[in-house]
Amino acid sequence: MPATLELQRIVYCSQAARPDLALPLLAEVLAVSDRNNRRDGLTGVLLISRGRFFQVLEGAAQNLDRTMNRIRLDPRHHDVELVSRRPIRSRRFGEWAMVAARITPQQQPQIDAVIDHCRDAPEAAVDAARALLDQQIAA
Numbered sequence: 001m002p003a004t005l006e007l008q009r010i011v012y013c014s015q016a017a018r019p020d021l022a023l024p025l026l027a028e029v030l031a032v033s034d035r036n037n038r039r040d041g042l043t044g045v046l047l048i049s050r051g052r053f054f055q056v057l058e059g060a061a062q063n064l065d066r067t068m069n070r071i072r073l074d075p076r077h078h079d080v081e082l083v084s085r086r087p088i089r090s091r092r093f094g095e096w097a098m099v100a101a102r103i104t105p106q107q108q109p110q111i112d113a114v115i116d117h118c119r120d121a122p123e124a125a126v127d128a129a130r131a132l133l134d135q136q137i138a139a
């Protein structure tokens with residue numbers, strides 16, 4: 001398979017420019033991401049807590065590069081830090097072009113933990129994000 005078509009997963013975290021606008025901003029970002037990511041064959045999850053974003057994106061390397069280039073330039077956040085990029089055999093978030101976990105008071109500590117461990121344990125953070133969504137599906 002050519003490298004550009006290889007399925008990869010990337011994980012990054014960043015700092016929201018305006019933490020006070022977190023929820024309306026998230027809705028807008030999700031709508032555009034859903035549209036673009038469907039077009040580009042990307043799937044993933046976006047979490048936000050205490051003014052920090054955590055995002056997982058999966059898809060063909062070339063489409064990940066193009067999307068990350070746009071995301072990096074977005075003034076709605078800064079300090080975009082890519083913490084993991086690796087080839088994958090299968091998607092973990094294949095059901096969603098982009099999904100956000102609903103933030104309930106019960107889940108707030110879990111979301112905080114995913115974001116806090118983004119840098120030192122990105123793969124564990126991916127697992128925790130998936131577990132969070134599974135809990136929401138089951139609820």
Ligand SMILES: Cc1cc2nc3c(=O)[nH]c(=O)nc-3n(C[C@H](O)[C@H](O)[C@H](O)COP(=O)(O)O)c2cc1C
Nearest residue numbers: 029032033036037053055067070071074076077098
């Ligand atoms: C935290 C964050 C996550 C984003 N995630 C995505 C994404 O997964 N896909 C995407 O196309 N745009 C995403 N965006 C939006 C891009 O930065 C950019 O605004 C958008 O891709 C432009 O799309 P357009 O050229 O179709 O208007 C994200 C923005 C932020 C702030």
